[in-house]
Amino acid sequence: MNRLTLERRQVWIYLSAIIGGLLVGSVWPGIAPYFEMLLWPVLVCLLYVTFAQVPLLHLREAFRDHRFVAAMLVGNFIALPLLAWALIQWLPADAAIRLGVLLVLLVPCTDWFITFSQLGGGNVPGAIAVTPLNLLLQLLLLPVYLWLMLGTHLAITLSFTEIWPALLVVIVPLIAAVVSERWIEARPARVKLRERLAWWSVPLLALVVFLIAGAQVNAVSEALSLFPVIVPLFVAFLLLAALIAKGLARWMVLPTDQGRTLAFSLGTRNSFVVLPLALLLPAGWEIAAVVVIVQSLVELFGMAFYLWWVPRKLFR
Incomplete structure (x- = not known):
């Protein structure tokens, strides 16, 4: 099996991992604390492997094609935040649900959208070049977007003393990935190491969702009644994101x-970069992490539709 085949089957791998985690968590409820402890080192490894695939030292290359970069920036950091804000107006007035939705919809993907661009006949070099810019801007702008859209709810919920562990979970693997990239590029023979690391993305992500499902059985059970509300919202986001990409591509x-490539970028979100923040929310806000997981599953099924729709209908 090659890596592309593994990534094509990732939807079913993750779904099986979630079902397995829910079963284990239901049969042995006392295992939840152990799953929570194991989750953090696994999540750090996943983020490191993810960031290691991003050309973090080649930010300058992203600006070579001005029109493509402009379309990416306008789509991901102006149009989609406005769309996310509009969509949450249809949600129940529950700050935890809205925070979960905003956390995941405001951050563009930096890893598997490249794979989907390749499978869907997109411009893979362009996708790779723009990923470090997308990653940098989302880390800088996410707090601003959340403050603008949630205001006092966010200030009451989040304080630096509560979120600094989540920031470390993101920042430490990010720094490690930068160091690794410099070390790998020092000698051409080391490039194979990056290719081997890419194989670990799917297994590590499957392990993460397995551990979360096992540790958050009660939160998932409580969230089932919200699925008829949040799943259609995420489906609407996928459809509207692709249409926005079509409009921007025509304009530019x-x-x-x-x-x-623009359509796959706007349609995919960086759910597992914001997951640490969702997991560290205070008691009573556990639903936010479940919302992030649900979005990632809806997105993966949506990408199966995108792979047919985008190259055959939307961008023929």
Whole structure:
């Protein structure tokens, strides 16, 4: 099996991991604290492997194609935040649910959208070049977006003393990935190491969702009644994101392959970068982490639809 085949089957791998985690957590409820302890080192490893695939030292290359970069920035950091804000107006007036939705919809993907761009006939070099810019801007702008859209609810919920462990979970693997990239690029023979690391993304992510499902059985049970509300919202986001990509590609006069890449970028979100923050929310806010997981599953099924719709209908 090659890596592309593994990534094509990742939806079913993650779904099986979630079901397995729920079963284990239901049969042995006392295992939840152990799953929670194990989750953090696994999540750090997952983020390191994810960041290691991003060309963090090549930010300058992202600016070579001005129209493509402009479309990416306008789509991911202006149009989609406005869309996310509009969509949460249809949600119940529950700050935890709205925070979970905003956390995941405000951050563009930096890893598997490249794979989907490749499978969907997109511009893979362009996708790779723009990922460090997307990652940097989302880390800088996410607090601003949340403050603007949630205001006092966010101030009451989050304080630096509560979120600094989550920030470390993101920052430590990010720094490690930068150091690794410099070490790998020092010698061409070391590039194979990065390719081997890429194989670990799917197994590690499956282990993360297994541990979360096992540790959060009660939160998942409580969230089942919300699925008819949040799942259609995430489906609507996927459809509208692709149409926004179509409009931006036409406005910026992008070639077809770049338009496809733009659609996959706008449709995919960086759910497992914001997951540490969702997991460290105070008691009573556990639903936010469940919302993030639900979005990632809806997105993966949505990408199966995108792989048909984007190259065959939207950007022919």
